[in-house]
Amino acid sequence: MHNIKPETGGFFPRDRNWHPKAYTPDYKTSVVRSPQKALISFPNTVGEITGPMFGHDLLGELDDDLIYNYAKPGESAIGERIIVYGKVLDERGRGIPGVLVEFWQANAAGRYRHRNEGYLAPLDPNFGGCGRTISGEDGSYRFRTVKPGPYPWPNGVNDWRPSHIHFSIFGTGFAQRLITQMYFEGDPLIWQCPIVRTINDEAAIKQLTAALDMANTIPMDARAYKFDIVLRGRRSTLFENRMEGN
């Protein structure tokens, strides 16, 4: 599929002040699940630079359509119909082709289809809540779904998650592996959420907030939200370092 040889350089270091820290006591579960000793750094080796890749034959016809991929024939999921689209980019701004993007979410009422879920809002018999796709030649991806509802969760007495979609993204190297969440423009719950606020930098939160894009709606059908995802960039090997004697 790709004519260009993939880049194989090591990755830019992760900016661990941009990402949330491990220990974030307002998000209570992190208290006993956060390592307390310093991380050990080492230069990327072949095991960090390489990563699993998945072919398009993996994908079923409805994998990128959550409105229909769990629905009974002739039925569809209930909720605000939306299209989420964007690009998987690297830190140099280049699209990353051929990478797997997985997503999961609550239904329009804010209820997850999960055995441990306790929220009283109803399940939608036609909504499973998972989907996946593989980025195109320019890194672009898209899927159709219903807008997830906000939901309450046991942390503080009255904490609510803003509407969000969970994303799992593979790059071309295992050190790029990332899980994050997409939020929706204009949601007042974003700035009150203890999980969102594990991130210290306002700009990093805005980067996770998808923009309503009326130019890409499907009239009389679905609105569109644009959400670009940025994975770590690779150092280019402008000059090759060789050990003496090699």
Place this chain on the structure above:
Amino acid sequence: MVQDLGLLKESASQTAGPYVHIGTAPNFLGTTGVYPEDLGISMVNDKTRGERITITGRIIDGTGTPLRDALIEIWQADSGGLYNSPTETRGAADPNFTGWGRTPCDFTTGVFTFETVKPGATPYPDRRMQAPHVTFWIVARGINLGLNTRMYFPDEEKANAEDPVLKRIEHQNRVPTLIAKKDGSTYTFDIHLQGDNETIFFDI
């Protein structure tokens, strides 16, 4: 003023949450009919080269309780030391070995299990050899950014002693936290998030 480098920032991580199974292991959860099978559940087949092994263990929090809502991915070389990846430039890996596995921890016991092969040695950037190892990536509720660690093999004492990553660890008394326990062909690797035996985690 100087020229703008034009670099973007990596998207910030957010926790995988308690319901990571919905998107990554729906069949394990009981949501069937969307994907034929969960990705990463089989790494090997009948033709895979190398020594068959089982890797099992638990992830234990700061109170001593195993996590029962975590998801683990592993990534490793094949028995010849090659990764099954388009970005592997040293040769073609065993086509019957994916090198990548993914599983949730058991909902009751917290135990995870992978059926795989023992990996070969791989080079460090300066061309010294690294001991055989398996890379782990752990996400869960309460973990804000996926944790990276490595499992090494107790029956590779000589290679472990020369491993460039293990050698650069200042507190050598922590190195045993990265070495699995062996019983026949089963290697047990318990991961401690906190405490006296906190596992070494890496910034890769």
